[in-house]
Amino acid sequence: MMMRMFKKGIVFIVSILFVLLTACNNNQAKTSSSDESNENGKEVVTIKVQTFGSEKTRLENLEDSAKKLNQELEAEGKNIEVKLETNAFDGSWEEYRKQFILAYKSKNEPDIYLTGHEDIAWLAKGNYILHLDELKDSEAYSDVYPTLWESVTWDGHIWGALQDTEARPIFYRKDVLKKLGWTDEEIESLPEKVKNGEFTVEDMTRVAKEAKDAGLVEWGILHRPVNGSELHMIAKNFGAELYDEKVDKLVFNKEAILETLRYFESLTQKEGVTPESITSMEWKNVHQMMIDGKALFWYGGIWNVFNYMEQGAEFDDIMKNFGFMLVPATEKGGKPMTLSHPFVHTVSSQTEHPELVIRLLELVAAPEYQAKHSVETFHLPINKSGADVEEFKNDEFLSTVTYMLDYTTFLPNHADFNKYADAYFKAIQSVELGKKTPEEALADMEVQLQNDLGDEIIVK
Known part of the structure; x- marks a missing residue:
């Protein structure tokens, strides 16, 4: 009996040490993301991105936006290069949410977390995400369909950067x-x-x-x-x-x-x-x-x-x-x-680079990215300029249902x-x-x- 209890004690201690070491490694991964340098001597800032579903354009558009951001940073004389670490989750919504919470607690969560707008309430209540009120006054989001802001509003603040939307006719x-x-x-x-x-x-x-x-x-x-x-x-x-x-x-x-x-x-x-x-x-x-x-x-x-x-x-x-x-x-x-049911980008409250993340989300709202994603995945752009892109206007189906956004409503946050x-x-x-x-x-x-x-x- 004593030997069995001794063995259980050893297993318990080893388990605790494993958890602590894992947490330390995760914390190191989080805090050391901007300590790297590339071959040109620039500081490499890693921004983690988590998306949901099989729509490849969600990640492709962010990757293209990161390239544009790096061009802007170089033109500004900044000694920084942004690198994206991306992951597309393919599973249930329940598991997707659990995965984020566990990652957040170990400080290994994505800086940008894509989700459905109805998740904003619990994410904001739990202090998992930052409010993004500045986006509503941003030039990049200046022509968003006005009704869509309702979907990302909770407790008087904007909590998400609109990524795409749709309608149910x-x-x-x-x-x-x-x-x-x-x-x-x-x-x-x-x-x-x-x-x-x-x-x-x-x-x-x-x-x-x-x-x-x-x-x-x-x-x-x-x-x-x-x-x-x-x-x-x-x-x-x-x-x-x-x-x-x-x-x-x-x-x-x-x-x-x-x-x-x-x-x-x-x-x-x-x-x-x-x-x-x-x-x-x-x-x-x-x-x-x-x-x-x-x-x-x-x-x-x-x-x-x-x-x-x-x-x-x-x-x-x-x-x-x-x-x-x-x-x-x-x-x-x-x-x-x-x-x-808009999909939205939320920003972790623990991100070390909020300014760079915001700039990235402003770039990805560009009309050409909105049009590309919409046409390839049968969604609608979040902004009127996206609907004015020729690629979108030439789509026989989507161009005829865009007006429905003027009549849309949302589920409660x-x-x-x-x-x-x-x-x-x-x-x-x-x-x-x-x-x-x-x-x-x-x-x-x-x-x-x-x-x-x-x-x-x-x-x-």
């Missing part, structure tokens, strides 16, 4: 509407009618039912099969507030959420234009229904064009058969909408929004499956929110 099959008896002029003018509030959500449901009853499609309206932004977009369209920025609390707007749940019930249980089991389907199957013309309307995102192409659809066929419009208003004469989202998704599922009435689902959702969020939720 309604996709519709033009060929199905043609078979339904619509003229070419009526089909092509539909996005404008939506903009003017002449074509509403109720009209969309009516047309979807007509197409289904006529046997032209299997389903009239589809939405995402898993928890996510488009479902909250629908709630916001019915008037849900979701968040009170002044007190930094989430909002459970009961009347608006009830109307939203009644809408989902109508789609599945009453009008029958949406499969009641859609939340148990796979993404590829939902996409395939739109590709094959088996559904008329789709609450989607502009990047879904890329998804369709991955599943074998030809770009020319997509442009021929699909139209794209804003989410129609719920009332005649109302304002349509969409929702965006609140650290516990995922808890709200989980309760809301459960309510939608129960209503669409016919297991609960909207009223019952609403009541259960309220109980769950109060249990999970306590004082962090305002019930209205």
Whole structure:
């Protein structure tokens, strides 16, 4: 027994020594990043960059910007050379966030951390990142679409440098509407009618039912099969507030959420234009229904064009058969909408070179970089000058949906929004499956929110 305890003690001490040595090495790596010198005798400053996803242009644009920054520093007579140490993470969002926190605690985190705008609240609250208020007055960001600043604002400060954005339109099959008896002029003018509030959500449901009853499609309206932004977009369209920025609390707007749940019930249980089991389907199957013309309307995102192409659809066929419009208003004469999920660059509060990092982020906002990234990844530029680049203007698809940024909204920047989202998704599922009435689902959702969020939720 004593020997076993002795061995355990030795293992424990060795483990502690290993952790301490690792931390020391990490700290040395962090603090010695600017102690190197290149062959020209210049001080080498290493800036660590962490991105998410497979979009190569996010890193390529930063690397090109670093070259420009070095040219500027040389012209200024500075004896400094910036070197990027980059990493593109390919995994789950949960692991991505955990990885950053662990790296930060060991002082080995990236200087620039790319993430979704909704992470800003917990990053700022935890003092992980610097506020970047100066960017709003920077010439590099002077023509950013004004609404996008909302997505990076928390507690009265700007916390992220906008990297890209997108929109979530309604996709519709033009060929199905043609078979339904619509003229070419009526089909092509539909996005404008939506903009003017002449074509509403109720009209969309009516047309979807007509197409289904006529046997032209299997389903009239589809939405995402898993928890996510488009479902909250629908709630916001019915008037849900979701968040009170002044007190930094989430909002459970009961009347608006009830109307939203009644809408989902109508789609599945009453009008029958949406499969009641859609939340148990796979993404590829939902996409395939739109590709094959088996559904008329789709609450989607502009990047879904890329998804369709991955599943074998030809770009020319997509442009021929699909139209794209804003989410129609719920009332005649109302304002349509969409929702965006910008990716943003955040800056570590422990960075040793904030001025160089800021200059790098100003350079990467250049119009040509915005256009290149948008065209290659089916995103939208953050600034109007990016949308004016010929490469972008010549894109048949993206150039026709950029106007949607004038109608966009965002998810709340609140650290516990995922808890709200989980309760809301459960309510939608129960209503669409016919297991609960909207009223019952609403009541259960309220109980769950109060249990999970306590004082962090305002019930209205």
